[in-house]
Amino acid sequence: MFEVIAFYTFSILTILMFGIVVLSKNALYAMSALAGGMIFISGFFFLLGAEFLGVVQIVVYSGAVMALYAFGMMFFDTTRDVKENIQYKKILYTLSVLSAVLIVIIMSAPLFSANIEAIYPSMVEGVGNTQMVGLVLFTKYLIPFELAAVMLLVAMISGILLVSKRMEMNLTEEDNYEEKGEII
Amino acid sequence: METYLYIALFAPIVGSLITALFAQMPKKICVGIFTSTLIFISFISSMILLNYVDEDQIVHVKLMDWISAGNLSIPFGFVVDQVSVIMMVTVTLVSTVVHIYSIGYMDHDESFNRFFSWLSAFVFSMMILVMSDNFVGLFIGWEGVGLCSWGLIGFWYKKHSASWAANEAFIMNRIADLGMLMGLFLIYWNIGSLQYDIVFAQIVNLDINVVTWIGIFLFIGAMGKSAQFPLHTWLADAMEGPTPVSALIHAATMVTAGVYLIVRAGEIYTLIPDVGLFIASLGAFVAVFAASMALVNRDLKRIIAYSTLSQLGYMFVAAGLGAYWIALFHLMTHAFFKSLLFLGAGNVMHAMDDELDIKKMGGLYSAMKPTAILMSIASVALAGIYPLAGFFSKDKILEVAFNNGSYFLWFALFIGAGMTAFYSFRLVMLVFFGEKVHKKLGFNPHEAKPFVIYALTPLALLAIVAGFFEQSFHEFTTQLLVNYEFTLDHSIALILIFATSAVAISGIAFAVYKYKRGGFSEKIEEWGVYKLLINQYYIPKLYKDGIMKPFTSFSKFLWLNIDNMIVDKTVDMIAGAIYGTGEKARKMQSGNLSSMLRWMVAGIIILLALAIFYRPMV
Amino acid sequence: MDHILSLIIFFPLIAGIFGFLVNKESIRAYGITVAFIEFTITIALWIAFDGNEAGFQFVEHATLISSFGVSYHVGVDGISLFLVILSTFMTMVALIGLNIEKDAKNLIISILYLEMTMVGVFLSLDVILFYLFWEFSLVPMLYIIGAWGSDRRIYAAIKFFLYTFAGSVLMLVGILYMGYIYHATTGVWSFSIPDWELLILPISTQFWLFGAFFLAFAIKVPMFPFHTWLPYAHGQAPTVGSVILAAVLLKMGTYGMVRFLLPLFPDATIYFLIPIAIVAIVMVIYTAMVAYAQKDMKQVIAYSSISHMGIIILGIFAINAEGITGSIFLMISHGIVSGGLFMLVGMIYDRRHTKLMSEFGGLAISMPTFATIYGIMLMASVGLPLTVGFVGEFLSLMGFYKVNWIMTLFAGTGIILGAVYMLTLYKRSFFGEITNDKNRGLKDINGRELAAMIPLVALVVILGIYPKPILDPIDTSVKKMIVLMQKKSVLPENKEFIIKVNSIRGGE
């Protein structure tokens, strides 16, 4: 019962939040809604017994990613409404509705046809999720894990490099950049 | 004896090849003498072989294998038997005369050496044609003479009409050659060999339908070479070539190759009398048809050409009715007097500065007596007056026709004989006697060089006496050929002889009478018949407008409209469609990320729809 | 002698690579030397070849990809031997006649590379290897047309490449499917032709595979209506390109038919025999007529090539020893003759920079020797007896006569039409008075050109008079192949058909 209530609550909240992200004109609102949505998603992870992932979700998304966005937004004018010139609205809506319907049909197909019997896992007693994750991560997925680490490192360095290097030059040579942009 | 065979065969080609090396050099008289000598050697060898074969022996040699594939094996084999030796002697004799004559005739030509090279090559091809012991060997010679005839008709290649006539001759012959090839294929696939002896031995075992087809196909081949209707137009046009060529190729030798083929394949044709009758009918038709065109023509050489055509018709009548030896006999006598006639005409042409219109001549007798006498002899022989050669052979053919019960054929030939006599003497009268029209036109005729005249005498002699060899010729050739049995009463035969002679003499008399008095009036040219005849029954025109022009325009149509517009366009269209799709799809790549994302989603939708609605068969 | 085939295949390639080191002045001499050595090796191969042995000789085998049965497998039999010799011979002659100065080095190296691919196609016994060489041959040709051609060379080169490539991709699908079937039946992977030849296929499979292979070969030949790339390619290619294209590359298509279609799919071959023959006849007559309508001398010869290829195809589909042997001989003779004719046209083009017949007339006056050689080649093309053209044409038509005489009659009109367009060409350009002043002072054939033409003329005459040394080995191999076909065919009526067309008097 608790599970059902929790699932539906989180579902409604997540959909709502993401709806705001997609539809809001104000970037700040959108970002806040995104952060909220992420946290609600971690709720599903807890529900599904993936505590470790839930924590990671909160830490990475609501912490790191949102912080990054927040810093990023400092460069842009966020108080103003985002002006968006949306063309061919009909196409847009048709595509959206169609894709939504199709995806949902596919995902819900088992509901109406042969329903897949969920196999409830027999988790090893006395071993927590985090411990299990650790075990798998450092055995079966060791190499992807290492690669992911390297990737993150690369991303971090490149992020820093991209933004920082130009920062000093930018202030002095802003006009030139605009010209260059046109040339390009 | 094999040595003589090889000498007879290869002497001409040796001459031709050596001469060919000098082809581009200025005239060398020794070239002419050299080739003439070699041809003469060939003639001597042929005579020796004739003597040898007369003792009832046959020379048969196999030089080497030529083509062998599958079950097929074709050697270069040569046989000298009663039929081929007659042909060899005739060919080499006439060629020797023509070669010697040409030394004088081609005296001033810049391509003197080239001429002799071609001429000797022709003799070689003709020798292969007659000496081969199989059908494919015959076909080599068959095409070889076609090639040489092409080269010689178009010898003065600067003249448009000459090269056109050469091509016409070659192509017409090719049409017939296809028929002949089909005949060869049919023989091969039914007998498994193309050797004469094997084919003739086994032909009786075949189904009569097959034999009929073989006969028809081979005859189509013969029709082309011997210029039978409807493939006859090339022969008259071939007169564009130098006159010695006309004498050698288009009177004495090449055109008779068709007759030779029928005679050689006599064993096939005796099995199929129906086809034989058709051949005879066509021959009789051509005999009259060609003679009628000769009646009115004004071109010296064309008249003789039509006469040749007509005489070939006579030969085919004989061959078609099974009288092979008579066909061969007429072939031989005709070769003598017809080449004589042509060579005489060559003298006249030279005298008249290459003028060919007989209405512009007249009274040349005083200027060129020897030539006039020679040509008169030939004409009398051609008309078939006793005791000249033509009488014997031609009368025999008429007898055969009568004997066979084909009175209609006989009547046609009878009419033809009268016409022959008339046009021969029309020619003689207009050229040598009567009013001296040429004087008015400023010509200054002169007689040919003496050695040229002397060279012609053997022919003249043979034209006179050849007929008396009839009996021995009959005995000689029928050792190999099927004999022809006359069932005719002797008295009827005599009546026939008299009738034919009478019509010939009356034809001559009419011509002499009429042209002594200045010939027919101009009015005759208004007659429809005259127009029909002078235009050769409009057949060349029909070929030109009915075949050549449509062929040309249809070819152009195929190229421009089908090949370029349909076939190629289709290919280009496929390429264009692919290219165009790319060009259109380029717009998708607008550079706008947003629209690209939309495209991406559209793609996802399509894939999803596929995932839902497409169920692959499990 | 063990590795002579590998030597033949790779010698031009290695020599071509070393050709980069040779300096510009001596590259022509170098190219001719290499081609001559290559030709000598092939002659040595011929001498060492046992004409009485029907199977493959000098076989070399080395596994390349063992898990898929792909191997380096080469060998030669009577069918391929003379095509190899033809390739090396024509390359040599083309190089002797070559007079392009621009980037001569690259051109000669391309030609040597092309030589390798051509020889490779004829010698490969592994289908994957065959396919590799088959596709590789496109590249140098594309380069030769595209870089040294006339005005519209790019269009022609791309058309040539894409057209033939599209066909051969289909063949690749066929090859893979065939390999798969071989694996499914025997449990082993193999792409070797001798192995494949042992496989008896059900009829429906034969149909599909036949279609895939046939289309590739038909485009290469090129058969009507896939022929339109050829006139463009010839029209734009430099002389050396046309010579090799006409002499050898087209033969790859017909060679493929003999090597693959007949022994691998005998039932499908007999099933499709009549439709293919009809197309071939249409091709003979149609292209002959189109050739007659041409204004450009080179196009006449290009279309005439197509017409002759029609007769070759007829000979192949006669399925009897006479026809197939004849058509292989015709491939060789057509290679010599059409190569020679293209060289001759190239020589005129060098002098006058035009190929339009209307520009000429009376060339026989200014260039007598040239006209003579042209005449000989022309007569060989027309198929005059005692020239090389006759033997093959005669045998091919004779072979097909057994299958269907009416169709042979129609195909035979090609002989007539061949005479029509060739003689018209000759008359228009060589006969008559000189009407165009530019033709007046033309130089007759020079020493270099003579050196290229004399071997061709000599071969035309020698092989016309004595074709036996070539016919015999071909015949031996062909007979073996027909026996194989007869054994392999699935339907009894097809077995009877093969016996029937190979026997005198309908097998009595």
Place this chain on the structure above:
Amino acid sequence: MIGLTHYLVLSAILFAIGLVGVMKRKNLLMLFFSTEILLNAVNIGFVAIGHYYGDLSGQMFAFFIIAVAASEIAVGLGLLVLWYKKTGSTDLDSLSMMKG
């Protein structure tokens, strides 16, 4: 009872919302937000499947996806800032150098 399908349907709905965002948004920053939604929608699916099949691989994939998302944002945001500094706009319509 909440089954796997429920989670999958939820995941699908979230994914569709993300797609709408991707298509509708013209602001690059907002576009990034939408991509995050897409990634998270998939994550839910992975984890749910992993849970119901008793396999940890689902969680592992979700884990790596989070890592990828993080790096993507780091680099993407860096580029975005650069772009903004260059052109003064984060509008997608200004990005059309890839026009074919």
